[in-house]
Amino acid sequence: MAEILFPALFLLLILGLPVAFAMAISVFAAIMLASSYQPLVVVKEMFSGLDSFPLLAVPFFILASEIMTGGAVTLAILRLAQSLVGHLRGGLGHANVVSSAMFAGISGSALADAAGPGTMMIRMMEKGGYDRPYASALTIASAVVGPIIPPSITMIIYAMQDQNVSVGSLFMAGILPGLVITVMVILANARVSRQRNYASGAPMPPFAEIARAALFALPALILIVLIVGGIRFGVFTPTEASVIAVFYALFVGMFVYRSLRLRDLPAIVLRAALTSGAVLLILGAARAFAWVLIIESVPQYLAQTIIAWDLAPIVFLLAVNLLLLVFGLFMDPLPGVMILVPILAPISFALGIDPNHFAIIVIVNLTLGLTTPPVGSLIFVVSSTVGLKPSTLIREMPPFFIALAVALLLITFLPFLSAWLPKASGF
Template identity: 90%
Template sequence: MAEILFPALFLLLALGLPVAFAMAISVFAAITLASNYPPLVVVKEMFAGLDSFPLLAVPFFILASEIMTGGAVTHAILRLAQAFVGHLRGGLGHANVISSAMFAGISGSALADAAGPGTMMIRMMEKGGYDRPYASALTIASAVVGPIIPPSITMIIYAMQDQNVSVGSLFMAGILPGLLITATVLVANANMSKRRNYASGEQRPGWMEIGRVALFALPALTLIVLIVGGIRFGVFTPTEASVIAVFYALFIGMFVYRSLRLRDLPGIILRAALTSGAVLLILGAARAFAWVLIIENVPQFLAETIISWDLAPVAFLLAVNLLLIIFGLFMDPLPGVMILVPILAPISFALGIDPNHFAIIVIVNLTLGLTTPPVGSLIFVVSSTVGLKPSTLIREMPPFFLALATALLLITFVPFLSTWLPTISGF
């Protein structure tokens, strides 16, 4: 079946079919043309991939993100980021990057970061004298932290594939790598702003003003502390945390910021349902795809081949980085996690690599695939919102590719970044 599965998948992706449909159709074709299994097994495996209690956290976190992204919450985060760095050279660009890091603690999604505060910051940067393609490329790079700083939908899916990690440990493991990525993109923006003379026209605010803006943004930023702290101290499970996040978002939206009205809820719920449906469809199709690979003994063959190479841990991590970068060119992070983690995670564990460290390497690698053609979802989301061709944005990306690659290498070869917080937190 594999001889039909992979060519069919790449052909459908090349034709521009969405990833979920490409995987499901290729599985159906492989089973119909090269096996004795009934086609109904595709539906059965897709349903089995979704029949999981921890997976309930995904639609609830998406709903919480939709509630929090509107109106005053987004403005509060942007104002706080501007208050801290808006007066520096390239200050609006810095504010873009920092607001993405703050918003990552609410959305858990790179695409939500880019489509929400990222789009608003592009308009603000353009008014401030920045080139629109540069502002858009910066938004693409800064949105990468969305699935890395907790809460993260990708981490929830990863924990379901690897029994050596938990959602709580991955949430803690992602904090320092997420901040490192933010720092490298800030350095890239500072360098480019100096070259292009993107000066700031804003005055440095006083401490009283900064304190007032920070106080206004505090209820929104408290969500990440509530989620990570609650999971760490055993107050609630990740699935329960997602439900609490929804009620907390409703509370601050309606009674603290007063920007959320009852008549807004049907539209918010509809958007969250559509996004959740798309995510869950990808997960179901990835489960069916992975099932065919298992039936064909592909994971076992790859695992035995890699083990036979007798690689040192460092060489193995370099090989994994290369494999995941190539894989990320053609596949989104969620199906990548479901297909590759069951193959690679046991090998890394046998080599003595910390499971949380390896998990962050995988998640960062696959998330970087969102910024690279030909499938890079972030490129197409941002290009559609700003009215520019994807090729125009790609030409602005090299400085940020270099920054992200530097962060990836540091995360790969400095395990402390991914292991320290889970260790001191007792995971």
């Protein structure tokens, strides 16, 4: 069946079919043309992939993100970021990156980062004298931290595929790598700002103003501590944390920032439901796709082949980086995790690689695919919001591709960045 599965998938992706439908149709084609299984087994496997209690955390985190992305919350984060770094050369660009890192602790999604504070920062940067294509490219690069800094939808899905990690351990493992990516993008922005003479956005504010901005943003930022701390100390499970995040977001939006009204809730719930439906459809199709690979013994064959090569762990990680970067050109992170982790994670474990370290490498690689053509979702989301052609944004991306590549190499060669916090936290 594999000889039909992969050509069908790539053909459908080239034709522009959504990933979920491309995977489901390719599985149906493989089943009907090259097996004795009934097509109904595809539907069964899709539902089996969604029949999971931990998976309930995904729609609840999406709903919490929709509630928290109201105007007041986003403005509070942008105000704090600008007060911290806005006075530096390229300060509005730095504020873009810092606000994305802060917002990542609320949304757990790169696309939400780009569509929320990212879009607002593009407008602010353009008014501050930055070229719109450059501001848009910076937003694309800074949004990469969305699935890296906890909470993260991708990490929840990963933990369901690899029994050697947990959602809590991955949440802790993503903090330092997320900060590394943030710093590298800031350095790239600083270099370009010097070359193009992008001035600072404002004079350095007094400490009292920074303190007021921090206090105003504190209710939003507490959500990160609430989720990670609650999971770490066993107060609640990740699924329960997602529900608590929803109620906390409602409380903050309605009673702290007072930017959320009851009449806003139906539209918010509808947006969250549509997003959740799209995500879950992808996960179901990916489960059926992975099932075909398993019954065809593809993971076992690849595992035996790679182990027989007797690669050193670091050589294996470099090979995985190349594989995942290429895979990310054509596939979004969630189906990538569903398909590749059952194949690659057992091999890395057999080679003695820390499971949390390997997980972060996989997640970072697949997330970088959102910034690269031809499928890069971040490129198309940002280009549609700013009214520019994707090719115009891609021409501004090389400095950030270099920065993200350096961050990836640091994460790969310095395993303590991903492994230290989970161990220090008792996971």
